Amino acid sequence: QMQLQESGPGLVKPSETLSLTCTVSGGSISSNSYYWGWIRQPPGKRLEWIASIFHRGSTYYNPSLKNRVTISEDTSKNQFSLKVFSVTAADTAVYYCVRRPLILHGGAFDIWGQGTRVTVSS
Amino acid sequence: EIVLTQSPGTLSLSPGERATLSCRASQTVSSSYLAWYQQKPGQAPRLLIYGASTRASGIPDRFSGSGSGTDFTLTISRLEPEDFAVYYCQHGTFGQGTKVEI
Numbered sequence: 001q002m003q004l005q006e007s008g009p010g011l012v013k014p015s016e017t018l019s020l021t022c023t024v025s026g027g028s029i030s031s032n033s034y035y036w037g038w039i040r041q042p043p044g045k046r047l048e049w050i051a052s053i054f055h056r057g058s059t060y061y062n063p064s065l066k067n068r069v070t071i072s073e074d075t076s077k078n079q080f081s082l083k084v085f086s087v088t089a090a091d092t093a094v095y096y097c098v099r100r101p102l103i104l105h106g107g108a109f110d111i112w113g114q115g116t117r118v119t120v121s122s
Numbered sequence: 123e124i125v126l127t128q129s130p131g132t133l134s135l136s137p138g139e140r141a142t143l144s145c146r147a148s149q150t151v152s153s154s155y156l157a158w159y160q161q162k163p164g165q166a167p168r169l170l171i172y173g174a175s176t177r178a179s180g181i182p183d184r185f186s187g188s189g190s191g192t193d194f195t196l197t198i199s200r201l202e203p204e205d206f207a208v209y210y211c212q213h214g215t216f217g218q219g220t221k222v223e224i
Contacts, residue, residue, distance in 0.1 A: 047167065047216040096166055106173040108157035108212065112166035 002026040004097045004113035011119050012091075018084040018120075022097030022113060023077070030055050030075050035100040038071065038082045039109065040093040048093075052100065053080055087120045094118075124148055126217035128210070133222045141198040143220045145211030150191050155213050158187055158196045162207045170209075171196065198222070 008020035022036070029036055037052035037060075051071040052060045059071055065084075073080040084091055095118055099111040125148040135141055145156075153174035159167035169178045171187035174194055184199040198205055206224055211217040 046218045047210060047212075049215070105169065105178065106154050106157060106176070108155075108169050108172040108178075109159075109167075110169045110172075110178065112168070115166050 002099065002111055004099065004111060006095060006097050006113045006116040008095075008116055008118065010117060011121065012087050013122050014088055014120055015086055018082075018087050018091065018118060020082045020095055020097075020116065020118075021079050022081070023079050024099075025078070028075075029073055029078055029080055033102050033104075035060075035102065036073070036080045037098050037100060037109070039096045039098055039112075040091075041096070041115075042090070042093040045093075050084075050095075051082065054102075089120050092118065092120045124151060124214060126211050126213060126215060128217035128220045130220060131218075133220060134224070135201055135222065136224065137201050137203055139201050141196075141201055141205070141222055143196040143198075143209055143222075145189075145194040145196070145217050147192045147194075147213060151213045153190045153194070156187075156189070156194050157212045159210045159212065160205075160207050161210065161219075167210060 003025045005023045012018045035052040035054050038050040041047050053071045068085045070083045094115040096115045097113040098109040100109050127146045129144045156174040158171040160170050161167040170181050175187045186197045188195050208219045208221045210219045
């Protein structure tokens with residue numbers, strides 16, 4: 001059973017860079033069957049897709065965040081990562097890493113990490 | 123950008139009752155990519171329905187999805203205590219959620 005686990009700092013200062021990593025177990029991120037991505041949920045707000053990556057580096061970004069985020073993969077560690085630059089209080093959220101099948105499940109997000117809470121505050 | 127609007131915001135029901143949740147898209151969307159998720163407090167969302175009407179693996183048959191075009195529905199035929207949660211629809215973007223409470 002594939003599992004995803006987020007890691008990263010719980011507190012980031014305004015204007016700094018938030019870095020999160022998702023470690024995948026029970027399967028390979030090099031698979032051609034899945035996208036890997038990040039979704040966040042600010043307090044009291046709806047879920048927001050941030051970015052996705054497909055093996056060999058094809059990346060996709062939410063246009064509203066595209067200029068401030070980067071998603072990348074490290075196949076040697078079976079991990080993928082997210083960086084959010086110049087964070088503000090609006091970036092405070094629970095961040096989830098997710099799997100999205102290329103074909104199966106209608107492209108829905110079928111596996112989620114447990115989530116990691118990030119607070120932006122000085 | 124497609125906006126998904128869910129109604130009602132909160133649904134107050136009792137165990138054994140039927141729950142009907144609505145998701146309306148701001149423009150016609152492909153039902154092939156319409157999904158529903160369940161989220162309990164402190165947990166990640168869980169995929170319930172994809173392709174508007176197909177239950178994900180392990181999801182009980184009391185959950186059903188329907189709809190097409192701009193209007194989609196999630197129905198829980200008989201609420202179990204563990205079904206009280208927040209439900210989100212998704213087609214690219216997510217709806218704002220419907221809370222099903224006792």
